[in-house]
Amino acid sequence: MNKIVLGGLPIVHTTRGAFARQMIADCLNRVGGPAKVSFSCNGYVVAKANIDQAYARLLAEADYIDADGMPLVFASKVKYATPLPERIATTDFFHDAAEQAASHGVSFFLLGGTPDVNEAVATAIRARHPALCLAGRHHGYFKPADEAGIFAQITASGADVVWVGMGTPRQEALALRIRDSLIGPGWIKTCGGLFDHIIEAHPRAPDWMQSRGLEWLYRMYREPRRLGWRYIWSSPLAAYFLHARSAPDKGIV
Template identity: 45%
Template sequence: MVEPLDPLTRFENSPKRRVGDVDVDCVSRADLVAWCAADIAAARHPPRLVMDLNGHALSLARRDPAYRACLAAADIVHADGGFLVTLSRHRAGPAIPERSATTDMIHDFARAFSDGTGSFYLLGGPEEINAACARELRRRYPGLAIAGRRHGFFGHEDEHGIIDHINRSGADIVWIGLGKPREQAIARRWRDRLTARWVITCGGCFNYVTGHYRRAPGWMQRANLEWLHRLCTDPRRLARRYAVTSPHALWIALHG
């Protein structure tokens, strides 16, 4: 009789799918939560680096060797872009089970760890957004421990103090919302100095928690059109990005 794999071994041996220059883990949002819980229970150190892949990231990885190296150093790269899931189901190789947008994941994790088994540190965004995100998470998930938080405006000279603050907070999961490629570079650079179990890069996720950015309707999310909703609601910030990165990312995903 074959012995069942323990959770950590099972997750660490989950299939990966090569998309362009990046290996993507074929895991669900529930898998990610369970994987994190297992790492917290095992007191994993150094922390596991968790980064996302969407169209912007796929294009940037092709153009920026330093950013590509950050993704290669991650323990987990999950599919934030819905088109990656759709393409994986129609091409040879392992399928990605579902989209794992960080804007959904932060709620998955908050709900799962509202029993006190895991705590958050929120790093990034303006002070008012960061503080509002912490308040909203506490309101929606009353048992969730927000061990600490800090806005995202700092220089290299501040990093030692911020790392010390995160470690003293005792946070299990550090959410870094500083935007690509800065958040990935910082996560990689700080990894061996942090005592947390997971470090998750999450872009503008805090803005969605607070409602300052609005999610697309469900039908647009299911049709892989959330990017279009974002473009229409914030054209000044996103028009150039999507005009350049979306066609490039699709070409990479289709042709490698």
């Protein structure tokens, strides 16, 4: 899959639909070996990766990093003759992937959220995608000592794709440990707050704000205590690094 460097990171140059088909192909065509690991990137990820070497090393382990943020799409239009065709918003991508998975017999495992959210999101997904096989699920509130049991549960489920919905960088680190510990899954996809969005616990920004790259402003308005400072420090840095490190020779991982 083709990639371009944006903000120092190798971003897949593809559409949502094609990326979903890539997921299915990787799952159906795998012959042993570790799973493919897919992370998502927005302005916050760009900023953090450029100032936090430990986080950058996690991102360097990914097979795919997709553009889940309009600032990356805007930067690609300025920096490249062939820009990114669209944003791959994880909440939308999940449903593209679920439709493809249901058609090809590819199964999902949901890892993350509170116990109540994890149960509710499984119910919501079954209602929207009745043909999709949900092989298993587990909430995200567990201790390190519980990991081995959860990994065994994933293996026993036979799941093809593991969706890991937690905060950054915990979800990336966990995704890599799953990859290094298990043979069964074909894909491991980090998904942040996807589960809360699916059950509409955290409403998404209006479409006009999403298309203009203002979803961060809506989220900051909705959750100022949790997200205010994050966006205040990361947004200027993201803008700088998207300008300064968006070229084939500017990769940091």
